[in-house]
Amino acid sequence: MKVLFCSSEAFPFSKTGGLADMALFLPKSLKELGHDVRIITPYYRQIAKHHKEMIFKGSATIGMGGIETIVNYYELVHQGIPYIFVQNMHYFERDQLYGYNDDAERFTCFSYAILEGLKVFDFYPNILHLNDWQTGMIPYLLDEHYRQRNDHYYSIHTLLTIHNLEYQGSFDTYVARFFNTEFNYTYIHFDRVNFLKAGIERATKINTVSPTYRNEVLTNDYGFSLDGALEKRKNDFSGILNGIDDAVFNPKTDHFIDVPFGLLKTKELKQQNKEAILHHFDLDVNPELPLVVYIGRLATQKGINLMTRSLEEVIEFANARFILMGSGNDSYQDFFRYLTFKFPEKVGHYIGFNEELAHKLYASSDIFLMPSRFEPCGLGQMIAMRYGSLPVVRETGGLKDTVDPYNQYTGEGTGFTFANYDAYEFKEKLFEAINVYLNKPKDWNKLIKQAMKKDYSLRQMALQYESLYQIILGV
Numbered sequence: 001m002k003v004l005f006c007s008s009e010a011f012p013f014s015k016t017g018g019l020a021d022m023a024l025f026l027p028k029s030l031k032e033l034g035h036d037v038r039i040i041t042p043y044y045r046q047i048a049k050h051h052k053e054m055i056f057k058g059s060a061t062i063g064m065g066g067i068e069t070i071v072n073y074y075e076l077v078h079q080g081i082p083y084i085f086v087q088n089m090h091y092f093e094r095d096q097l098y099g100y101n102d103d104a105e106r107f108t109c110f111s112y113a114i115l116e117g118l119k120v121f122d123f124y125p126n127i128l129h130l131n132d133w134q135t136g137m138i139p140y141l142l143d144e145h146y147r148q149r150n151d152h153y154y155s156i157h158t159l160l161t162i163h164n165l166e167y168q169g170s171f172d173t174y175v176a177r178f179f180n181t182e183f184n185y186t187y188i189h190f191d192r193v194n195f196l197k198a199g200i201e202r203a204t205k206i207n208t209v210s211p212t213y214r215n216e217v218l219t220n221d222y223g224f225s226l227d228g229a230l231e232k233r234k235n236d237f238s239g240i241l242n243g244i245d246d247a248v249f250n251p252k253t254d255h256f257i258d259v260p261f262g263l264l265k266t267k268e269l270k271q272q273n274k275e276a277i278l279h280h281f282d283l284d285v286n287p288e289l290p291l292v293v294y295i296g297r298l299a300t301q302k303g304i305n306l307m308t309r310s311l312e313e314v315i316e317f318a319n320a321r322f323i324l325m326g327s328g329n330d331s332y333q334d335f336f337r338y339l340t341f342k343f344p345e346k347v348g349h350y351i352g353f354n355e356e357l358a359h360k361l362y363a364s365s366d367i368f369l370m371p372s373r374f375e376p377c378g379l380g381q382m383i384a385m386r387y388g389s390l391p392v393v394r395e396t397g398g399l400k401d402t403v404d405p406y407n408q409y410t411g412e413g414t415g416f417t418f419a420n421y422d423a424y425e426f427k428e429k430l431f432e433a434i435n436v437y438l439n440k441p442k443d444w445n446k447l448i449k450q451a452m453k454k455d456y457s458l459r460q461m462a463l464q465y466e467s468l469y470q471i472i473l474g475v
Helices: 016-030 045-053 103-120 138-146 173-179 195-202 212-217 227-232 266-280 304-317 329-344 355-364 382-387 398-400 423-439 439-451 458-473
Strands: 001-006 036-042 055-064 068-078 081-087 126-132 159-164 190-196 205-208 238-241 290-293 321-326 347-351 366-368 390-394 414-418
Touching: 001 016, 001 103, 016 036, 016 081, 016 126, 016 458, 036 266, 045 068, 055 173, 068 103, 081 103, 103 126, 103 138, 103 173, 126 138, 126 458, 138 159, 138 173, 138 195, 159 195, 159 423, 159 458, 173 190, 173 266, 190 195, 195 227, 195 458, 205 212, 205 458, 212 238, 212 398, 266 290, 266 355, 266 439, 290 355, 304 329, 304 423, 321 329, 321 355, 366 382, 366 423, 382 390, 382 398, 382 439, 390 398, 390 423, 414 423, 423 439
Parallel strands: 001 036, 001 126, 036 081, 126 159, 159 205, 205 238, 290 321, 290 366, 321 347, 366 390, 390 414
Antiparallel strands: 055 068, 068 081
8 A cells, every 4th residue: 555654753864752763663664564655754954964865856836824835845765765855945944843933834834735745746645644733734634625636635544643642733723824714623622723633533543652542542631631532533543552673672783782682691791781881971880780771851741750759769778870861851950960969879870862872771771760650652661671671660651551560479570560650659669670680580580581572563563553554445
């Protein structure tokens, strides 16, 4: 089948979060299953360095509420996947991807450009695979302006994937003029234009990125006010777990790590990686002690405020080492700095993100922290398990779907989980993980092997999307 994957960011050309990774991983995996998949994404400023590698495909004029602008289409093939870049200097060639006062206008332009572009580059897909609010208006615009043009447009189906319901594209009602239609409640939510709500209303099918998160967002606690709209479409709403690239995240072949390893002598070989990383951060080097790491955004969603209320006590009384990497909220960054200042032999930190260092931390760590308040899917816990680092996670969203809790009686499990968003529960579970490492080595080795054998590959994810596409097309 033919699929056009529509995304406001796409790795390796643009990225602010996990959506960019999925915009490469899923199309590549679908192509390996034999499908004709292409990616369309804006031509941001940082993409200009690849311009000489691109082929010009044509132009289109976009009309939005009395505004006319021209977009150009360029194609570049990366890892066998055609990327189509929508160029408009005014809307897209800026310092950041999002966060501007005219974001509604920018991504309405992008939505029109996708629909206009189908005839320009002569690719009419069976499925327009949309992602998050930035492409949420496309089903509405398709219905109102394009289906009647010809049979190609008429037969297109749409799938909207919601990667994080918190981000909805909510704007003042004046932006409705860009849609070139009479007023319509499809896109109105609490007296504002809501791009994601429009997509929920009009897409052929909707999915999100884990089965548990799908169920959570149908409730008032997690629905961010769109639970009612999703409830109306719940029969068309599914959850498909994201996957990780097991070629990139493979401790046997990872060129970033010091000592490759597999299922044999895992703990011993991880200790060699641990010794190297402890030296790197000038910590007290004792590879026999557990290394606890955090890698991720410094945001409340990630449970950092649970860490601020409990981590200092754990560090003081537990026989372990800690390395924390991330960026975001200034107060959380300061908290990492404070811990390093107070416990210079036990704690190291890195403000920002470094791909090579992240791989080294996965490979050297024993315990991986991810106590999220909510987590649509999460990739960090899957990567950690692949490297034999056992996650301590809250039972929410994709974390609940991927981490099996340790059972002290049977030795079963792939990590340590707690139910409530509570600093005490998190602290006790972290103490338990450290205790098992130090005092139950047979259990620990069993847990490592069980975690490393889990299959969260991209192929598994792609097969589920392929099945959903087939349901959409009735084949």
